[in-house]
Amino acid sequence: MFRNKIQTLSAISLGLALLSPVSALAHGNEKPAAPALFVGESTAAAQAVKAFHQALRAGDAKAVRAMLADDVLIVEGNGVERSADEYASHHMLADMKFMAAVQVEALEHQTKVLGKVAYSVSRSQLTGDYKGKPVDVISKETLVLVDTGAGWKIVHVHWSH
Known part of the structure; x- marks a missing residue:
């Protein structure tokens, strides 16, 4: 009886071993699907x-300030600003x-909504000149937003280059 179990296990093992290369060959020429780089673009x-970014580019300080929660935490480089008023009076x-x-x-923008909280992660190529110096950087941004019932407010910003 013990010998039959060993023979059965050996046959199963041999069968799996023989199927593995076939399975690997069947999928060997296929490339994995590219990850979606733009996800959740149509969400509120x-x-x-996007409205926040447009307001920043347009120089609309009132609109930028209105999109930030009063107690927003903004992390950029080595600096931290702990309120919308602090940001407005310093780096905005x-x-x-x-x-x-x-x-x-x-280059990439993914927004995920989890009930009344959402996060946005993006990468962008920034090019041009600023203060007489060339700019060519990949900017990374993470935003956390909360649905206030009257619209989405940004409660956390993390920017890095």
Whole structure:
């Protein structure tokens, strides 16, 4: 009886071993599907993100400020700003001037809505000149938004180059 179990297990193992190369060959020429780089673009949260970017490029300080939660946390480089008012009084104008001076090519933008919270992750190619210096960087951005019932507000920003 023990010998029959060993023979059965050996036959199963041999069968699996023989099928593995066939399976590998059957899929060997196929390339894995490319990940979708633009996801969730039609959601209200993604539209709020796009409006935020447009307001920054247009230099519309009032609109930018209105899209940020009062207690927004903004992390950029080594700096942290802990409110919309702090951002408005420090880096917002410089960010608007910079964004107006460069060309932006979206490389990837994914927005995921999880109930009343959403996050947006994007990569963009920024090129041009700013303050007499050439700009050619890949910008990475993560935004966290909350649905207030009256629209989406940005509660967290992380920018890096």
